[in-house]
Amino acid sequence: MLKFLAKSLPVGSRVPCSRPVLSCRVLPHHLRPKFNSLAVLILTGFIAQIIFMEALQAEPLAPPNIVVILTDDHGYADLSCQNEVSDIRTPHIDSLAANGVRMTAGYVTAPQCSPSRAAVITGRYQQRFGLDEISGCPLPLEEVTLAERLKGAGYRTGMVGKWHLSPNAVSVRWARKNLPSIRLNTNGRVNIPLGKTVEYYPHVQGFDEFYAGEVQQYFANFDPGKNELLSTGKWRSDRGYRIDLQTAAATNFIDRNAGQPFFLHLCYFGPHVPLQATPEYLKRFPGEMKERRRYGLAMLAAIDDGVGQILSALRKHEIEENTLIVFTSDNGAPLKLNMEDDPIGRGGPTWDGSLNTPWIGEKGMLSEGGIRVPFILQWKDALPADKIYEQPVSTLDIAATAIAAAGQTLDNSLDGVDLLPYLTGEKMTSPHQSLFWRFWNQSAVRSGKWKYLKAGQSEEYLFDLDSQEHERKNVLNEHPEVAAELAIQLKQWSEELRPPGLPRQEINDQESAWFKHYLQ
Template sequence: MNFQSKIRVRISSCGVLGLFTLFTFIIIGCKPKEKETEAVKTIPPNILFFILDDAGWNDVGYNGSEINTPNIDQLAKDGVILNRFYVAPTCSPTRAALLTGMPASRLGILAPISGKSEKTLPSDLITLPMALSKRGYETALFGKWHLGLKPENGPQTYGFDYSYGFLHGQIDQYSHEYKNGDASWHRNGQFINEEGHATDLIGTETIEWLRKQRDTNKPFFAQVAYSAPHFPLQEPVEWINQYSDIKNESRRKFAAAMGHVDDDIGKVMKFLKTSELLETTMILFMSDNGGMKSWYPNTQYNGKHGPNDVLGDNTPLRDYKASNYEGGIRVPAILYWKGKWQAKVSNDLISVTDVMPSILQLAKVEIPTSVEGQPVFDFIAKGKAFENEIYIRGHKQQSLIKGDWKLVHTPFGDQEGNYELYHIVKDPEEKQEVSSQNSEITREYIQILNQHILKDSNEP
């Protein structure tokens, strides 16, 4: 559904309280001090990320899904729909790119960090929360981390003042254990035991931190990273019953997980509104990768969960999570800032690596030299054109998106493998492979792709 024509944003330059204050200064013969006025002008916005886990292109209502997501849809109606927003094909690489502003392959992170892996973010990088802290931000992460599986490699090591949730990539929604039984649920790096569904706990902790624990004299950066709708699917019956019209049991439970997390997003949004924080908070909604097709576990959770023959829906995009075709890397995403950005659909080419420099530009923070993405939010808000080049390397494929074209490389072991070229603007479903008809473009894109690969870390 196209909401663009229905939106009208009112911008009020002066409220009643502001007029009263100005009148008072005139009456008593004073004026605000220049330093204080400048301080007010330069107060940076609060920033809040909503990140879903494995939500596909057609798993949100505003993209035509059978799943009811009214709160996400409201963000889409009132905000900027990022129609060409790209991430990595799996979760850990996307989260690494989000917090560093560079392709995760530069860090040697090509796939989910799992099992007993010692893989984590390098300790010498300036992350997004670290950079924001220099501007006086208070930073917090709620929910999924997945960039280090031990407390000493948790969120607080990389710039978050407060952290709560789980360290691993997937958890039992109620016991909060990893698939092999490892503890994962923590608060500030200390493992804890709590009762409740992960979706509810993450939202509740977010609101409590915003209400009681943060320093209200500082701007905040909060990353709210849900476990939903990632398996295992363990939704309360009241959510499952809302989708009795979906015949496939697995898809019905997946829809329940989406409905549940949408409801929780609505609770956080309601708190921001009632606490008069909405006008000063920039919000980004996104999924960490495309929807997953199915899940057939063997030994995970001692066989308590699954199998799931139908999970996410990326229709009409091609393929699923872990793939570099559109279904794996092009995800639902929305920008929202009440009273600042007019509602519209943006077809600009945007990467998850662009988020960090865009946020830092908004907050008037120097962008670290390690960042490869570019600040684009201001261009999008003002409707200005910009060029972008998106390189994505997963553990199965690599891709390059530039202008109207997309190159996909599928290696065959140690062999060169297969190169495919698509006119991604005319053919977003990637039905027509056109490398033979566009040999010069193909050669150019292969050269650029190989230059990127040479820059990547060779560490396992």
């Protein structure tokens, strides 16, 4: 199978501009030196030549390290810098916003983990390669990942935490094609042999170092407690709190690779259920509240502490300024309609304690609550500090931005764009004319302030997202021409996908319950 042939291109350099400062004390007119125009021209040319030669001799800015931090089922409201709720405390993540750019209209490409993660790691709409939902796993080996692209540019690549892009129990279509003798369980699922699952793990998708897992079982080629690499990946069982284990692995990778450009993809398994937290984190949130909320806040506090440790590791090695850090979530929080305070030990389809305020809906929906997420970029050497950016952006843009920052050429296969010129103000237009979604029996498009949402074959909605009502008011009847134009765009985009076209069935029972609860 032909994988990506990486060609290392010259990394784009930024040349510092040295300007000599000519200081002159104000003198009486009769004592001022007299310059004729020719002398001024000669002096100006001489200074310009000096500046030009200094620029030629200046050291190019080294390619930035790149750290992409992805949380799991983390709702829009749950960073204190979002200013939506008062009970959350995330000082370290807030510092990323204070030292970088916080995007208030950041979107994922799906309201579910696997398809969303596939878009992050490839920079392409996952529907282009048939991974619309979890059952579409695995991520095809033919797809070129961000890790493979950056590895070709001389980066050391590492992955920590939840991968979720390999064959799984609902990958029935893949199993029937690749394991024809396999049989369905009584619940309609399949038991994929572990050896087949590992064939799609991070180490075959461009990652040099990996610590892939969710709770205590990890497939890894290094020990977070030691600064050494194994020759091959092995399964290991590590005791400890899952968030802290993943932080330890991340800082271990940074310590080992601080002397060269690196890409770290850190995928925290939190606040996804099953909810888990240590007494240390729980005691930070005393008082009366739902226990699931307390645990969700505690898990996010653990993640925030982890971000603090990552920043400390970067500062220890004096590389924070030239590190591009991305922080976002894979989708919105699952509220399960009414945020019931179920027993903490319960996993499966239940509320994870996170909130999507002020947006409507939840994980699984193409309403804002399912797809609009926290999104922050920090790169002290290149991006402004404490900036809020309100134009719609997508997690598709992470790959394109990282590739461009590394000095590599963006090719036409990418659906994302390089956000850097937009965030610095070099470009004043919106990065995207339109953003598109297709998931289960729903489809949607956002263009400017307008969002068109279709549920099954019969339900259509048009929302003005700049209005105070946003998705609380369907304005389709007031603006039918806008809805018609967006429907055409959505249909045209869907024809590029695999399989092509929009959903042809009515919404299922779960989707029906969501839409009835939130949008009617």
